[in-house]
Amino acid sequence: MYKLLSILSCCVPFAVLATDESVPEKTERVNSTAEIEVQKPLTDREKRQQKRNETVRSDIIPSKSTDPNRKWERYLPFFGQQVIEKGYDLPLPLSISIIPNYSKQDLSLSNLQLSYKGVDIGEVIDLDSIDFGQPDVETASLQLRAAAWIFPFMQVGIHGGRFEGSTDLYIKIPTAIFKKIEEVCGGRVTPAFCDDVPENIVLPEISPDYSGWNYGFTTNFVYGFDHFFVLLPFSYTWTKTDDDRTESETLLVSARVGTSFNVPNWGFVNPYIGVSYMDTEGTTGQSDAEIKGGPTIEGLSYTITQQNVAHYAGLIGFDWSLTKHHSFDLEANIGDGRQNYVAMYTYKF
Numbered sequence: 001m002y003k004l005l006s007i008l009s010c011c012v013p014f015a016v017l018a019t020d021e022s023v024p025e026k027t028e029r030v031n032s033t034a035e036i037e038v039q040k041p042l043t044d045r046e047k048r049q050q051k052r053n054e055t056v057r058s059d060i061i062p063s064k065s066t067d068p069n070r071k072w073e074r075y076l077p078f079f080g081q082q083v084i085e086k087g088y089d090l091p092l093p094l095s096i097s098i099i100p101n102y103s104k105q106d107l108s109l110s111n112l113q114l115s116y117k118g119v120d121i122g123e124v125i126d127l128d129s130i131d132f133g134q135p136d137v138e139t140a141s142l143q144l145r146a147a148a149w150i151f152p153f154m155q156v157g158i159h160g161g162r163f164e165g166s167t168d169l170y171i172k173i174p175t176a177i178f179k180k181i182e183e184v185c186g187g188r189v190t191p192a193f194c195d196d197v198p199e200n201i202v203l204p205e206i207s208p209d210y211s212g213w214n215y216g217f218t219t220n221f222v223y224g225f226d227h228f229f230v231l232l233p234f235s236y237t238w239t240k241t242d243d244d245r246t247e248s249e250t251l252l253v254s255a256r257v258g259t260s261f262n263v264p265n266w267g268f269v270n271p272y273i274g275v276s277y278m279d280t281e282g283t284t285g286q287s288d289a290e291i292k293g294g295p296t297i298e299g300l301s302y303t304i305t306q307q308n309v310a311h312y313a314g315l316i317g318f319d320w321s322l323t324k325h326h327s328f329d330l331e332a333n334i335g336d337g338r339q340n341y342v343a344m345y346t347y348k349f
Contacts, residue, residue: 070084070089071084072084072090074093075093076093076094076148076149076150077090077093077148077149077150077151077152077154078150078151079151079152080093080152083152088152090149090152091149091324091348092324092325092348092349093148093149094146094147094148094149094348094349095146095147095148095157095346095347095348095349096144096145096146096346096347097144097145097146097147097157097344097345097346097347098142098143098144098145098344098345099142099143099144099145099159099161099342099343099344100140100141100142100342100343101139101140101141101142101143101340101341101342101343102138102139102140102141102340102341103138103139103338103339103340103341104136104137104138104139104338104339104340105136105137105280105308105309105310105337105338105339105340106134106135106136106137106308106309106310106337106338107134107135107136107137107167107306107307107308107309108134108306108307108308108309109132109135109304109305109306110132110304110305110307111303111304111305112127112128112130112302112303112304113127113302113303113304114127114300114301114302115300115301115302116300116301117300132304134309135167136167137165137166137167138165138166138167139163139164139165140163140164140165141161141162141163141164141214142161142162142163143159143160143161143214144159144160144161145157145158145159145218146158146159147218147220153221153222153223154219154220154221154222155219155220155222156217156218156219156220157217157218157219157220158215158216158217158218159215159216159217159218159235159237160213160214160215160216161213161214161215162211162212162213162214163211163212163213163214163239164209164210164211165209165210165211166209166210167210210241210242210243210245210246211241211242212239212240212241212242212246213239213240213242214237214238214239214240215237215238216235216236216237216238216250217235217236218233218234218235219233219234219235220232220233220234221233227259227260227261228257228258228259228260229257229258229259229260229270229272230255230256230257231255231256231257231258231272231274232253232254232255232256233252233253233254233256234251234252234253235250235251235252236249236250236251236252237249237250237252239282245284245285245286246282246283246284246306247282247283248280248281248282248283248306249280249281249282250278250279250280251277251278251279251280252276252277252278253276253277253278254274254275254276254277254315254333255274255275255276256272256273256274256315256317257272257273257274258270258271258272258273258318258319259271259272266322267320267321267322267323268320268321269318269319269320269321270318270319270320270321271316271317271318272316272317272318272319273314273315273316274314274315274316275312275313275314275315276312276313276314276315276333276340277311277312278308278311278313278338279307279308279311280306280307280308281305281306281307282305282306282307283303283304283305283306284303284304284306285301285302285303285304286301286302287301308337308338309337309338310335310336310337310338312335313333313334313335313338313339313340314333314334314335315331315332315333315334316331316332316334317329317330317331317332317342318330324348325347325348325349326345326346326347326348327345327346327348328343328344328345328346329342329343329344329345329346330342330343330344331343331344
């Protein structure tokens, strides 16, 4: 018993001393501001730059992908998932574009058909001897275009818009024509129209100013390799003036080859060069033709064919893809007898 009390008397003071003394800290206190860094919110400018820097080449044309396991969750283009599984990525499939356009080109006028009160004047007069010169036509238009990637290598679209233009038309009529009229109308048996032929015949002047609507479709074929791309667009456009005098159809084919490079904080720039081919053919006609600044000549009708003279032109331009949704394009087609300048803003979704 004595021994037990001795042991307790020794342990109790020890236990008291252990609880009363302060325990030294095993961790060193640090400044809390050094442990947690508070990230400042991005400014609007920094947010825009971040979106631009997220733009990749595949946002423009089908290109090599960094994520072959990505799942394509859209219906278009067809075979999109198969292309991604082969190591490619695709741009957004749908787009809306606004396209202002200015062109100036030389025209060839031919095949004049002229009749008066049902009589074909071309049967008694050589209308081919009339010289129309080589007028040039200036046209400005604004179009709206909707497009979709149907296949990974093919984009199709439709477009439509308004246009306004003007032309300078110089007509030379040889005096032999008037002598022929005098011979025909001076005989004993004369055609019916001779009774109404004035001493001086003035052909109606085609209005130099015009406006109207155009509409058509486009198809783009594209192929990308390394940092380069090849683009082959086709377009077909129908045009009709507001006065219903002129209708035309235009085929445009252009081949482009270009490259892509990233501009930090400003997306991708894609310059290119190429060549374009354009074929325009139309007909201008009128019944009861009007003389500019004068009266309507009842019974006088005409038609005339017009074609563009210069079919080929070189082209140079660039596409600026600011983000995966927004891009801008500028292009110039320059050739002997044909100039064309195009701008385009595109929203992709």
